[in-house]
Amino acid sequence: MDEKYVYYALEMTKKVLAIDSPTGYTKEVADFVISEYEKLGYKVTKTVKGGVLADLGGEDEKDALMLAAHIDTLGAIVCQVKENGNLKVSPLGGLNANNVEGENCKIISRFSGKFDGTFQLNNASTHVNGEYNDTKRDFENCEVVLDENVSSREDTEKLGIMAGDFVCFDPRTTITKSGYIKSRFLDDKLSVGMLLAYAKYLKDEEISLKKKMYHYITVYEEVGHGGSASIPEGVTEMISVDMGCVGEGLNCTERQVSICAKDSRSPYNYEVVTGLVKAAKENDIDFSVDIYPFYGSDVDVALAAGNDIRHGLIGAGVYASHGYERSHIDGVKNTMKLLEAYCK
Incomplete structure (x- = not known):
C-alpha cells in the first residue's frame, strides 16, 4: 500500500477529531463520515441509532467481513x-x-x-x-x-x-516532527481515519474483494452498545479496529499494530487471531499480541447481542488511553498493512 494512504488516514483523523462527538451527540460527525464514503463512491446508510454502515462490495455475500470502528468519544x-x-x-x-x-x-x-x-x-x-x-x-x-x-x-x-x-x-490534536500523534479521542477516531483510507485504497486501486466487506462506524461504543445491532445478513466475521493498549505488562508500543488475544470479557476467536498473526509475520509487519486487562469492544457486544460471528480486534498502539493519548505514524502504517494483508 502506497504511503499516501497513511497520510490520507491522518488527514481524515484530524478532520473527525475536530468535530465534537461525545457519546450521544454524534450526528454531525456521522454525517461527515457518510459524506466521505459517498465521495469515494460507496453506498452508505445511517442506522436508526446513528451509526454509519458502508458497503464496500465483494463477491461472497454469505461469508462477509465487517470492519468496525467508533466515532463516539468520552x-x-x-x-x-x-x-x-x-x-x-x-x-x-x-x-x-x-x-x-x-x-x-x-x-x-x-x-x-x-x-x-x-x-x-x-x-x-x-x-x-x-x-x-x-x-x-x-x-x-x-x-x-x-x-x-x-x-x-x-x-x-x-x-x-x-x-x-x-x-x-478540546482534543488538542498535534502531530510532531518525529511522527507522534497526540490528541484526546484517538480512541477511536484514529481508526476511523484508517478505515476511510483503506476504503480509498480499495477504490483507487480497483481491488476486487473475494468476500463481501462492510465498514461499520458505530456510536455508543463508549457506553457499551455500539456494535450490538445493525449487522447485515451474511456477515460471519467482524473485526474491531480500535486502539491497541500500551502500558506496563503489555508488549505493544505506539509504533506497532496490536492484535488482541483476550480482553476483560473473553478470548477473541482463535482462528481470527491466528490468521492476523500469520498475516503479520508473512508480510514483515511490526506487531505485538497482547491481553487487555480493562477493555471491551464493539465485537464483544455484537456477540453478546446474539450474533453468530467470528471476532477479532486490532489497533495502532495508543498510550495514555482515555486521557491525552499518543500514537505514532508507524503504528498507523503497520495497522493499515495488516488490514491490507489480512483482507486479501
Whole structure:
C-alpha cells in the first residue's frame, strides 16, 4: 500500500477529531463520515441509532467481513446548574476527572448555541484554597466554569444552559516532527481515519474483494452498545479496529499494530487471531499480541447481542488511553498493512 494512504488516514483523523462527538451527540460527525464514503463512491446508510454502515462490495455475500470502528468519544453531560452559576457534570463513558482538570470545553445547549468553559477543581485558586493539594479530583469536587459573565444559577439559566446539555472537551490534536500523534479521542477516531483510507485504497486501486466487506462506524461504543445491532445478513466475521493498549505488562508500543488475544470479557476467536498473526509475520509487519486487562469492544457486544460471528480486534498502539493519548505514524502504517494483508 502506497504511503499516501497513511497520510490520507491522518488527514481524515484530524478532520473527525475536530468535530465534537461525545457519546450521544454524534450526528454531525456521522454525517461527515457518510459524506466521505459517498465521495469515494460507496453506498452508505445511517442506522436508526446513528451509526454509519458502508458497503464496500465483494463477491461472497454469505461469508462477509465487517470492519468496525467508533466515532463516539468520552465527554460529559450537565447534571446541575450550581448556585454559583457553574456546572456540575456527569461523565459519559470512562471519562476520568483527573484527566480533564484544567481542560477547555464547549457546552452544547439545546436551543441557544455553544458556550466556552473550563473544567476546574471547585475553588481552583491555590492562593485561596488551602485544601487544593489534598482534594480528590472527581465529578463531585470539580465543575465547569463558564466563560460568561455569570455568578448565579439564574444568570446561567438565562443563557439557555440546562441539565442534559452536552460538554465536549478540546482534543488538542498535534502531530510532531518525529511522527507522534497526540490528541484526546484517538480512541477511536484514529481508526476511523484508517478505515476511510483503506476504503480509498480499495477504490483507487480497483481491488476486487473475494468476500463481501462492510465498514461499520458505530456510536455508543463508549457506553457499551455500539456494535450490538445493525449487522447485515451474511456477515460471519467482524473485526474491531480500535486502539491497541500500551502500558506496563503489555508488549505493544505506539509504533506497532496490536492484535488482541483476550480482553476483560473473553478470548477473541482463535482462528481470527491466528490468521492476523500469520498475516503479520508473512508480510514483515511490526506487531505485538497482547491481553487487555480493562477493555471491551464493539465485537464483544455484537456477540453478546446474539450474533453468530467470528471476532477479532486490532489497533495502532495508543498510550495514555482515555486521557491525552499518543500514537505514532508507524503504528498507523503497520495497522493499515495488516488490514491490507489480512483482507486479501
